Amino acid sequence: MFYSLVNKVLQSTLRKYVEELFEVIEQPLERQEHVLLDFIKKAKDTQYGQLHHFDKVKSVQDFKAHVPLSDYGDLKPFIEKMREGAKDILWPGKVEWYAKSSGTSSGVSKYIPVPKESLEGTHMNGGRIELALYFNHNPSSKLFEGLGLRLGGSTELASHGKSNSGDLSAILIQNMPMWAEFRSAPSNETALMSNWEEKIDAILDEVISQNITSFWGVSSWFLVLFNKVIERTGAENLLEVWPNLELFAHGGVNFAPYEDQFRALMPGNQVTFMENYNASEGFFAVQDDPNFDGLLLLTCCGTFYEFIPMSEFNGKNSTTITLGEVALDTEYAVVITTNGGLWRYILGDTVRFVSLKPYRIKVSGRTAHFINAFGEEVIVTNAEEALAKACSTHHCSVRDFHAAPVFMEGKEGGAHQWVVEFETRPQDLAAFTAELDQELQALNSDYAAKRKGNMLLQPLQLVEATDGLFHQWLKNKNKLGGQNKIPRLSNERKLITEFLELNEALRND
Numbered sequence: 001m002f003y004s005l006v007n008k009v010l011q012s013t014l015r016k017y018v019e020e021l022f023e024v025i026e027q028p029l030e031r032q033e034h035v036l037l038d039f040i041k042k043a044k045d046t047q048y049g050q051l052h053h054f055d056k057v058k059s060v061q062d063f064k065a066h067v068p069l070s071d072y073g074d075l076k077p078f079i080e081k082m083r084e085g086a087k088d089i090l091w092p093g094k095v096e097w098y099a100k101s102s103g104t105s106s107g108v109s110k111y112i113p114v115p116k117e118s119l120e121g122t123h124m125n126g127g128r129i130e131l132a133l134y135f136n137h138n139p140s141s142k143l144f145e146g147l148g149l150r151l152g153g154s155t156e157l158a159s160h161g162k163s164n165s166g167d168l169s170a171i172l173i174q175n176m177p178m179w180a181e182f183r184s185a186p187s188n189e190t191a192l193m194s195n196w197e198e199k200i201d202a203i204l205d206e207v208i209s210q211n212i213t214s215f216w217g218v219s220s221w222f223l224v225l226f227n228k229v230i231e232r233t234g235a236e237n238l239l240e241v242w243p244n245l246e247l248f249a250h251g252g253v254n255f256a257p258y259e260d261q262f263r264a265l266m267p268g269n270q271v272t273f274m275e276n277y278n279a280s281e282g283f284f285a286v287q288d289d290p291n292f293d294g295l296l297l298l299t300c301c302g303t304f305y306e307f308i309p310m311s312e313f314n315g316k317n318s319t320t321i322t323l324g325e326v327a328l329d330t331e332y333a334v335v336i337t338t339n340g341g342l343w344r345y346i347l348g349d350t351v352r353f354v355s356l357k358p359y360r361i362k363v364s365g366r367t368a369h370f371i372n373a374f375g376e377e378v379i380v381t382n383a384e385e386a387l388a389k390a391c392s393t394h395h396c397s398v399r400d401f402h403a404a405p406v407f408m409e410g411k412e413g414g415a416h417q418w419v420v421e422f423e424t425r426p427q428d429l430a431a432f433t434a435e436l437d438q439e440l441q442a443l444n445s446d447y448a449a450k451r452k453g454n455m456l457l458q459p460l461q462l463v464e465a466t467d468g469l470f471h472q473w474l475k476n477k478n479k480l481g482g483q484n485k486i487p488r489l490s491n492e493r494k495l496i497t498e499f500l501e502l503n504e505a506l507r508n509d
Contacts, residue, residue: 007144010179017125017132021288021300025358028299029324033060036304039339046088048078048343060322064306069316069335069344072110078341079111085162090341091115097175098165099280100158101377101446109445111165112280118340119175122302123168126283127180129298130276133288134247138272146213146244147185151203151221157192168280169217185210197453200228208233212242218252219262220374220408224456226265227411238265251276252375254491258408277363281347282338285361294360299323306335310350313367320344326353333367369489373405374414374456376447378440380488386439387420393435394426400470400486404496406461415458416440419499421465433462465499466506473502 024031040063044054052067068074078089079098087094090113097119098111114123135141150173157166157174164171173191176184186206193199203225215222226238235241248262248271255275262273277285277295282303285295297305306320310331320335334347348368351361371378383403391397401420408414418436426432437460441448450457470486487495 003145004142006183007142010144010183011135011139011141014128014132014135017129018136021129021132024300025296028297028359029322031299032304032323035300035302036060036063036337039304039337042092042339043090043341046090046092046341048090048341052343063337064320064344067344069318069320069346070342071316071346074316075342075345076110079113082113082341083111083161083163083165090343091117091339094162095341096163097171098160098163099168099171100165101168101280112342113340114168114171114280115340118282118302118338119171121339122282123172123278124175124177126276126278126286126298126301129301130249130274130286133286133296134249134272134274137290138246141246142244143213143246144183146211146242147183147207148180148214148216149185149203149207149212150191151215151217151225185212196449196455200225200455204228204232208241211244213244214247214249215245216249218375219250219255219258220253220414220456222248222250223258223261223408224413226262230265231411237267239267239270245271247272247274249274249276251278253373261409277361279347279349281336281340281342281345284334284336288358288360292355292360294354294362297323297359297361299359302339304337306337306344307332307351308335308346310367316346323359326356326359328353328356331364365491369487371403371405371416371489371491373407373491374450376444376450376457378403378416378444378447378489382440382444382447383488386436386443389439390432390436391426394428394432395424396426396432397423399423400465402470402486402488402490402496402499404490404493406458407493408456413454413456413458415461417461417463417496419463419465419469419496419503421467421469425464429462429464433460436460436462463500463503466503469499469503469506472506473499476502 040054040057043049057063057066082089082095083098085094095113095115097114099114100109100111157164157170170192173188186203190199190202190206193202229238229241233241239245245266272290274290275287275295283298283301284303285297288296305323307326308318308320310333312318313333326332329352331350331352334349334351336345336347337343348366349363350365350367352364354360354362369380387398399421401418403416403418406415406417441451490496
């Protein structure tokens with residue numbers, strides 16, 4: 001009876017977020033301008049605001065004229081000052097929390113400021129909106145009569161100067177509102193364990209016998225946990241373990257390669273699958289209709305958006321357009337300005353709009369080649385630098401290469417698979433492969449976290465290419481010469497499958 005009352009009260013409280021969201025949907029462009037000018041007003045006396053004359057910014061066009069496009073390298077000097085305790089730099093006041101993330105060519109990790117306004121008005125608010133939308137489609141839900149199982153990446157926090165940094169999931173757990181903490185599992189102590197293998201077992205010890213009604217987190221991490229659940233309980237599927245399960249809220253990596261496995265683990269129509277677009281930099285979009293393949297862009301949730309058509313993308317020298325100028329089925333690079341002090345920041349993600357009224361998007365990729373099948377965010381510069389270091393150690397050289405993910409299947413972990421054509425072969429190919437794996441972990445903290453204990457990612461796989469493989473592939477595609485190059489990384493297996501099949505054919509000739 002008590003938890004039934006809790007469920008009704010929380011649903012009623014969250015209903016206002018849907019009402020507000022529907023109001024915003026009717027005037028998204030006006031709300032976006034309001035969001036931007038509010039940021040400008042708040043930050044005009046910061047170091048960055050004074051540097052770029054925020055006092056003269058009265059419109060979106062003024063903003064674009066006074067503030068240049070930026071990447072992490074441009075903002076890093078300001079962020080380093082903030083992490084040492086300086087105030088009023090990119091955002092008013094001192095910022096205590098920084099979300100640690102990979103994906104930049106300027107270092108192993110980047111540190112995204114998460115001030116109170118961003119924590120509450122963006123990340124927490126996005127989660128509340130997602131819940132409210134779910135209840136709007138499921139008014140008879142009993143979600144809060146049970147617990148939500150949260151599962152993030154690495155949750156180890158570190159101190160630097162007068163600030164704390166760690167995975168966004170750790171920061172959210174540390175700052176979760178009381179009502180959300182009350183209906184969440186596992187306990188904070190367990191959720192913040194740094195050893196992944198020990199944490200998985202501890203989570204299972206806690207939650208196997210609890211009434212779990214929802215899952216929240218990155219899908220690739222959950223697949224590891226779910227396989228452990230089936231192994232430990234001997235159940236055929238998760239509904240035998242948690243019969244009141246009704247929601248799986250997921251984001252962070254491409255869901256498509258895992259969807260069939262998840263639906264087999266949660267058969268029938270009892271569980272709603274709800275995707276979100278939530279990153280260290282902000283909470284950008286959520287699936288407002290579980291039956292529609294697209295995410296509602298959150299125009300009132302702490303982010304002002306600009307877009308660069310990928311056909312015209314030229315990094316920081318690009319020309320942006322605003323939300324009112326976008327078109328359907330066109331690839332855009334995303335540029336954000338946030339209440340976390342990111343000003344005209346090229347996010348690195350690409351999206352395309354599948355609906356303009358309301359504005360709905362699908363995340364389509366990155367502005368550079370990458371692998372992010374498991375939340376590891378490996379970019380080309382990571383791969384090339386790791387390869388160069390391994391070649392230096394093993395006195396060999398590489399002519400060309402391509403890498404792609406091997407997706408998780410059943411109890412088998414995922415991996416990265418490389419096809420490498422050597423100019424000069426290493427004396428010990430196995431040792432070279434291990435070295436490449438180690439160098440990649442050293443360069444990319446997210447890849448290292450996924451490789452830890454072989455729990456999520458298995459050791460890197462390397463296939464030696466037949467001499468001339470990539471030249472022949474380009475020739476077959478009529479792409480020899482000019483600016484045509486072998487794509488270094490891919491987040492799917494289409495290209496690497498072509499390379500492997502051609503490699504086998506060349507070997508058999």
